[in-house]
Amino acid sequence: MSGPVVKGWCPGAYRPMMSGDGLVVRVRPRLARFTGAQVLGLCALAQRHGSGVLDLTNRANIQIRGVAEADHEPLLQELAALSLLDVDPGVESRRNILVQPFWQAGDLTERLTLGLLDLLPDLPALPAKVGFAVDTGPAPLLSEASADFRLERSASGLILRADGSALGRPVTEAEALPALAEMARWFDARRSPDHRRMAQVLENHALPEGWAVEPPLAAAQTPQPGTHPTGALLGAAFGQIDAAELSDLITDDTALRVTPWRLFLLEGAELPTAGSLITTPGDPLLHVDACPGAPLCPQATVETRELARALAGTRTGSLHVSGCAKGCARARPAETTLVGREGTFDLVPGGKASDLPRQTGLTPATLLSGAF
Template sequence: MLTMSAPRETSLPSRKGRCPGALAPMPAKDGLLVRLRVSGAVLSSVALRRLASAGAGFGNGIFELTSRGNLQMRGVRDADLPSLTEVLSGLGLIDDDAGAEAIRNVLVSPLTGLDSGVDVGPIGKALEDALAQDKALRALPAKFGFLVDNGGPLSLAQESADVRFDFCADRNMFAVGLAGTAQSAVPLGLCEARDVVEAGFVIARAFLRFGGAMTKPPARMRNLLSACSARMIAETAGLRPDPAPKRARCAEASPIGVIELGEGRLCLGVGAPFGRLSAEMLAAAADAAEIHARGEIRLTPWRALIIPRVAEDRADVLRGLLSRLDFVTERDDPRLAVVACIGASGCDCAAADTQADALYLAPVAKWLGRAGVALHVSGCEKGCARPAAAPYTLVAKAGGYDLIVDGAPSGRAFATELSVTAAAAILAGRGEARLEGQPFLSKLIERKREP
């Protein structure tokens, strides 16, 4: 059993690079951005319907699903913020204070409690509570995150986290890792399910302790590991650096479509195009979950909603209904091959209407033949929609798009000052062997040398 040390009585800096929350909304070009950290990423249809109504009444009716399984509301007016806060409080989505809210960066498997994997929902909730109760931990960087994967069919293996716990069925224990995916994270050892919460707590305290001794405090766990050995952190947490075998690299998870969990148990996953949802779409999803399933919706880090426990004879009807409302319901939908930020309509930093351009480029991205996301269209170098590398990234600048190949938005450009049609032609040319004979793209291939 791990031993939890007493809190240190020391003055700690405030969280760096603040992310928006419900109690600490962030000003944006289109109004206040209010991010909801939904515990366990589970909402009832009643709650989702009320959120849809609140988004239309107090904001501009636009919602976004984030890559951490959060739901954010755009365009909220300052004068309406107190009324919105009252609604959120009634739904149990308000913390005691903004600091407690900000520290709850815990991602759990979206199908936990439904699939064959261990139920990590209670573990995730207990970890959230432990983190929120220790005010010293509010000095953690704003994006510092935890992940608990149950080893089920909709794996979080490809999602990165500062501190991760991956269930290993053959050991009946959790593999503890730092700063990466299940494959790339630095291993710390194994722990029992009952020790996950305490291990996460102690590792977070170790990050502050060792990071505080550095000249420049680390922004993420990977920065700390450049100056501090993983063994030191493992020993602090009472772990033995005797890792479980690394998982083989797996494809990006796809929650879209009917998900069969055996014994007639079905879930339906539907995507939000580029993570964006209207209030009408949210209300429709709530109605669908209530009428055709059990009235529950789960958020995912893949910008998709999952409706659990769909009746077997209703799955196709439900999918057709949501497809007509602009949800992504098929796994081969070209929009799944592209990620894009809100763009110039909602962000002063963005130099282009990224989502309109992403929609135009989606067929090209799809036929590049890459699994998962092939293209990232970013409004600026920050790359909010996907900070990590993508096979192809377009970064909007004043003079057009820069194209980066196999890199992050801040990487070195392969081509610069491209119009969206020129970018499409270059991308089509790079995938020409696969695209041959596609009538929709023939003109783009012919123009691939357009300046």
């Protein structure tokens, strides 16, 4: 049997990806924030054109799944009407910007992100998965999230850090974006078809002098669900949100901020007292990553989420249940990784879905019995 097909790109709005249940259309917010009207519009679109759910991605985007090909163009028109679509498809595909989600109006994070949005059309045409992180809150929150160019704070101020380097380049706010553009050109001149991400390029090329001299501040703990100073921080098992349930929590005044941790913030809201959303810290499902699996993904040969839900809390540490060796739900190692292959599971302790397994041919019954 042939291995899974690695696309080399993520779905977007203009360029959706076909899955087992239809097209996957990714919506990229600006400043990690949707207005209340935009959230209500997305919920309605997911119910009208999709499967009725919204997916939170590990790049802090929202996806509408199950879109019929004939519905794609009408969906684009409605996303544009909600101001959620760039006129230029090229700019839309480049807008891979992770933003520290707890920014305040007028602060450094907002200023840098708005400047980066303006800069995007002038940057080189970078590989599809290349992204940026504006992580300039009191302490880094996005260190474990996927990004190639990172703006962070250091003990002395602001740094620009290439992913894969422990140290960054000190910059002032005025220097930050010109320095980022310079780094993007440096990366573009050295990347190759086999080295399309910054960390891969750094395996073969040293950064210029002065670009790796100062460490970022120590990373903060990943936030947990619960009451937040600016609203309610809620979790979604496997990043999946029922659109009808979410719409019941939203008014035109309730903005929503997305994160790469399967959490989202409802500004000014109270914690819901019922429903499927996660509201308490330490919920075992927040330590479990699972892709949609079969039959929703044509690359997968196993169902994933039912097993992942059953195993949540039964293993020490993080658990990743992947439908195939691509490992889309989690790029980094987990304490326990289960990988679907030809209808059964391989076990990779302390590794990624693409790593060599210690055990193969495990059935769901064996896994649920704990005999692994």
